Amino acid sequence: MLFDSHSNSAIALPNRIAMAPMTRCRADHRDAVPNDMIVEYYRQRASAGLIISEGVPVSDRARGYINTPALWNDAQAAGWRRVSDAVHSADGRIFAQLWHCGRVAHAALHVDGSAPAGVSKKPAATQTMIPGQDGKITQVACGQPQALSLTEIRGVVAEFAHAAKLAMQAGFDGVEIHGANGYLLDQFRCPALNNRNDAYGGSLANRYRLLLEVVDAVAAEVGPQRVAVRQSPYGVANDMVADPEPMATYPWLARELNQRGIGFLHIYCQSADWIHDAGHSMMPALRDAFHGGLIACGGFKTADACEAILARGHADLIAIGKPYIANPDLVERLRCNAPLNKWDVNSFYAGGATGYTDYPTL
Numbered sequence: 153m154l155f156d157s158h159s160n161s162a163i164a165l166p167n168r169i170a171m172a173p174m175t176r177c178r179a180d181h182r183d184a185v186p187n188d189m190i191v192e193y194y195r196q197r198a199s200a201g202l203i204i205s206e207g208v209p210v211s212d213r214a215r216g217y218i219n220t221p222a223l224w225n226d227a228q229a230a231g232w233r234r235v236s237d238a239v240h241s242a243d244g245r246i247f248a249q250l251w252h253c254g255r256v257a258h259a260a261l262h263v264d265g266s267a268p269a270g271v272s273k274k275p276a277a278t279q280t281m282i283p284g285q286d287g288k289i290t291q292v293a294c295g296q297p298q299a300l301s302l303t304e305i306r307g308v309v310a311e312f313a314h315a316a317k318l319a320m321q322a323g324f325d326g327v328e329i330h331g332a333n334g335y336l337l338d339q340f341r342c343p344a345l346n347n348r349n350d351a352y353g354g355s356l357a358n359r360y361r362l363l364l365e366v367v368d369a370v371a372a373e374v375g376p377q378r379v380a381v382r383q384s385p386y387g388v389a390n391d392m393v394a395d396p397e398p399m400a401t402y403p404w405l406a407r408e409l410n411q412r413g414i415g416f417l418h419i420y421c422q423s424a425d426w427i428h429d430a431g432h433s434m435m436p437a438l439r440d441a442f443h444g445g446l447i448a449c450g451g452f453k454t455a456d457a458c459e460a461i462l463a464r465g466h467a468d469l470i471a472i473g474k475p476y477i478a479n480p481d482l483v484e485r486l487r488c489n490a491p492l493n494k495w496d497v498n499s500f501y502a503g504g505a506t507g508y509t510d511y512p513t514l
C-alpha cells in the first residue's frame with residue numbers, strides 16, 4: 153500500500169510517503185530567498201510522493217527564527233520557482249508550508265523591529281535564534297508579544313492569501329497551512345493562551361475562526377484540493393498547554409475542513425506513540441470526520457510501521473521527518489528495507505552544506 157498512488161481531483165501522488173516539513177535555516181536572513189543549496193536539497197528528495205517544504209514565513213513579522221526562506225515578495229517567489237522546477241524535473245511534487253510563528257519570535261528578527269504577534273500578551277517560555285554580533289547566530293528567549301488587533305488579524309489572513317498566490321506563481325503544487333506546534337494559528341486554538349473576548353476567543357468556533365478564515369482565503373487562491381492543514385493534537389511544543397478536550401476539538405476541525413473539500417489533513421504526533429496505537433481513538437475519529445487525504449506523522453522509521461497504520465485505514469499518507477534529513481533516497485531505501493543513514497542533530501539548523509546536501513544515497 154505504501155508504494156501505491158494516492159490522488160484527488162487536483163493532484164496525483166505516486167506513493168504514500170511525504171517528506172515532512174522541516175525548517176533548516178539555510179537562507180540569508182536579509183532577503184530570505186531560497187539559494188542554490190536549498191534547490192539542491194529538495195531536488196535530492198524528489199522521489200517522495202509529496203515534499204512538504206520547510207515552514208515558509210508569510211511576512212516579515214511572521215518570522216520566528218533566523219535564516220528561514222520566506223514567501224512574501226517576488227524575489228522570494230523567483231527563488232522558490234527554482235526549487236519547484238528542480239523538483240518537477242526530477243519527477244517530484246512539492247507543497248509550500250505557509251507559516252506564521254506568532255509569539256514564538258523576537259523583534260530582532262523583524263526588519264522594522266516589530267514585536268512578536270500574539271493571540272494575547274502571554275510570552276512563549278522558549279527560545280529562538282536571532283542575528284547576533286559579527287553575524288553569529290545567538291540563542292535568546294522569545295520576545296514579549298503584542299495581542300493582534302482585529303485590523304491586524306485581517307492583515308494576517310491577507311498575508312496567507314498573498315503567500316498562497318505567490319506559491320502558485322512559484323510553481324508549487326499546493327500549500328500546507330501550518331496550524332500546529334504552538335505557532336500563531338495554534339496559539340489562537342489554545343484556551344490557555346487565548347483570553348480574547350472578541351470573535352476570535354471563547355468558543356471552539358471562535359478560537360478556530362482565524363485558521364478557518366486563512367483556509368478559506370488560501371483555498372480561494374489555490375483551490376481546496378491543493379490545500380493541506382497541519383495540526384498537532386496533544387502537542388505541547390513551544391510552551392503550549394495540551395488541549396483540554398482533544399476528542400472534541402480536532403474532529404470538529406476535521407469536519408469543518410471536510411465540508412470545505414480541503415485536500416489533506418496532516419496530523420503530527422509529537423510524542424510519537426498514540427498515532428502508532430491501533431486502540432487509540434484519535435485517528436479513527438479524524439478518519440470518520442475527514443474524507444480527504446489524511447496524513448500521519450511522528451516516529452515512522454520502517455515500511456512496516458507505515459503499512460500498519462495504512463492497513464488499519466487510519467491514514468492515507470505517512471509524513472516522515474528526521475529520516476528524510478539523512479536519507480535523500482528514503483523511498484528507495486524503504487522499498488528494499490535498506491539500512492538508513494543516521495541524522496546529525498547538530499547540523500539541523502547550522503547553515504552550510506554539511507549535514508544538508510551531503511548525505512549519501514544507496
Ligand SMILES: Cc1cc2nc3c(=O)[nH]c(=O)nc-3n(C[C@H](O)[C@H](O)[C@H](O)COP(=O)(O)O)c2cc1C
Pocket residue numbers: 172173174175176206207249330332333382420424449450451452471472473474475500
Ligand atoms: C529539524 C526539524 C525542523 C522542523 N521544522 C518544522 C517545520 O518547519 N514545520 C513543521 O510543521 N514541523 C517541523 N518539524 C516537525 C517535523 O515535521 C515532524 O513532525 C517531526 O520531525 C516528527 O516526525 P519524525 O519522527 O519523522 O521526525 C521539524 C522537525 C525537525 C527535526
